[in-house]
Amino acid sequence: MSEKGEDEQGENPEQVEKVEPEEPDEPQDDFYPPDEVGHLRVSKLIQQSLKRIGKTPDGSKYAFVELECEQKVLIITIQKISSLYDIIPQYTFLRKISFANNQLSDVSSIQKIQYLTHLSLAFNQINSLESFNVLNTYEFLEELNLDNNKIQNLGQINVPRLKKLILTNNQISSVIGFTGHNSLKILELKQNKLVSFEGLKDIPTLEELWASFNLLESFNDLQNLPKLRLLHLRSNKIQTIKEIPNLPSLYHFSLTANLVEKLDEFAKLSQYPNLRTLNVHENQVATEMGDGIRKEIVMLIHQIETVNKEPITPEDKNDALNELKERIAAAIQKKKEEEEEALRLAEEARLAEEARLAEEARLAEEARQQAEEARQNEQKKEQE
Numbered sequence: 001m002s003e004k005g006e007d008e009q010g011e012n013p014e015q016v017e018k019v020e021p022e023e024p025d026e027p028q029d030d031f032y033p034p035d036e037v038g039h040l041r042v043s044k045l046i047q048q049s050l051k052r053i054g055k056t057p058d059g060s061k062y063a064f065v066e067l068e069c070e071q072k073v074l075i076i077t078i079q080k081i082s083s084l085y086d087i088i089p090q091y092t093f094l095r096k097i098s099f100a101n102n103q104l105s106d107v108s109s110i111q112k113i114q115y116l117t118h119l120s121l122a123f124n125q126i127n128s129l130e131s132f133n134v135l136n137t138y139e140f141l142e143e144l145n146l147d148n149n150k151i152q153n154l155g156q157i158n159v160p161r162l163k164k165l166i167l168t169n170n171q172i173s174s175v176i177g178f179t180g181h182n183s184l185k186i187l188e189l190k191q192n193k194l195v196s197f198e199g200l201k202d203i204p205t206l207e208e209l210w211a212s213f214n215l216l217e218s219f220n221d222l223q224n225l226p227k228l229r230l231l232h233l234r235s236n237k238i239q240t241i242k243e244i245p246n247l248p249s250l251y252h253f254s255l256t257a258n259l260v261e262k263l264d265e266f267a268k269l270s271q272y273p274n275l276r277t278l279n280v281h282e283n284q285v286a287t288e289m290g291d292g293i294r295k296e297i298v299m300l301i302h303q304i305e306t307v308n309k310e311p312i313t314p315e316d317k318n319d320a321l322n323e324l325k326e327r328i329a330a331a332i333q334k335k336k337e338e339e340e341e342a343l344r345l346a347e348e349a350r351l352a353e354e355a356r357l358a359e360e361a362r363l364a365e366e367a368r369q370q371a372e373e374a375r376q377n378e379q380k381k382e383q384e
Contacts, residue, residue: 070100257282
């Protein structure tokens with residue numbers, strides 16, 4: 001047996017030095033309260049997500065100006081953020097922030113970022129716009145993305161320089177609490193539960209309104225939107241166009257996949273002098289008419305340039321307008337013929353009535369004469 005083996009056999013177990021376990025490098029739940037663990041984890045994530053350095057507004061120093069803490073891909077070691085704690089306010093000079101695809105419901109701490117211009121909170125758990133209705137906050141915010149949250153009502157937005165607001169894929173059923181806005185240019189309300197536009201008014205700067213895949217039956221509640229150029233209402237419940245709102249700048253209008261059954265409904269859109277693009281396919285009337293719907297639209301709205309995403313060529317327009325002239329001429333001729341036929345029938349009726357009256361008079365006279373003869377004969381018999 002070797003000396004090493006003899007030494008090992010000869011060791012006294014009680015004399016072996018005990019080694020204490022080392023402290024862990026990272027905080028563990030066994031040693032830190034859960035809130036502190038979460039705080040440290042989020043703080044580290046935010047630090048790792050900082051991007052691009054720029055000058056501070058006064059130009060005196062440099063600071064991080066972008067934060068992109070969004071979960072674009074599934075990384076097993078990174079959990080979605082459900083709380084921002086009090087971490088964000090220390091990054092005073094951020095201008096762009098994204099916390100997309102997390103689990104946030106309270107984002108009020110972001111209000112303290114004074115110079116923020118772009119904010120994305122898409123795919124979170126936010127159920128209210130209250131955080132964006134606080135005076136003297138978000139004074140420089142221009143774009144706000146709240147796509148895929150749990151917001152149920154579009155209320156007042158107190159963000160003075162906001163130009164683009166994305167509220168797609170929420171649960172919004174009403175906009176009655178909205179009180180207007182003085183700088184908003186693009187509003188996206190796609191895939192919500194809107195049944196009416198009541199309350200959506202007084203946005204003098206609005207240029208684009210996206211409200212496809214809702215439950216709208218009309219759009220006549222839109223008010224005071226003088227610069228609205230694009231109105232997208234695909235896949236709603238519009239069947240008739242009873243009244244149209246005053247939209248003097250409307251250029252592009254999509255009514256694709258609604259419930260319009262009669263061609264005449266589209267005639268009312270001719271009141272929009274700047275309308276150039278109209279999409280109406282996947283309505284019942286368009287399905288029944290096929291490609292012929294394009295020519296019919298040109299006849300109704302002479303200035304139209306694109307129908308169902310296909311340009312109207314000069315030849316198309318001339319063909320349609322020539323056919324319209326022919327239809328008008330035919331209609332005038334038909335009306336004239338109908339009027340002449342009506343006059344002829346009236347004259348025939350008058351003559352027939354005169355003949356009837358004359359015949360009645362003749363018969364009456366014959367009856368009178370016969371009665372007179374009978375009376376005279378009776379008198380003669382009496383005298384004899």
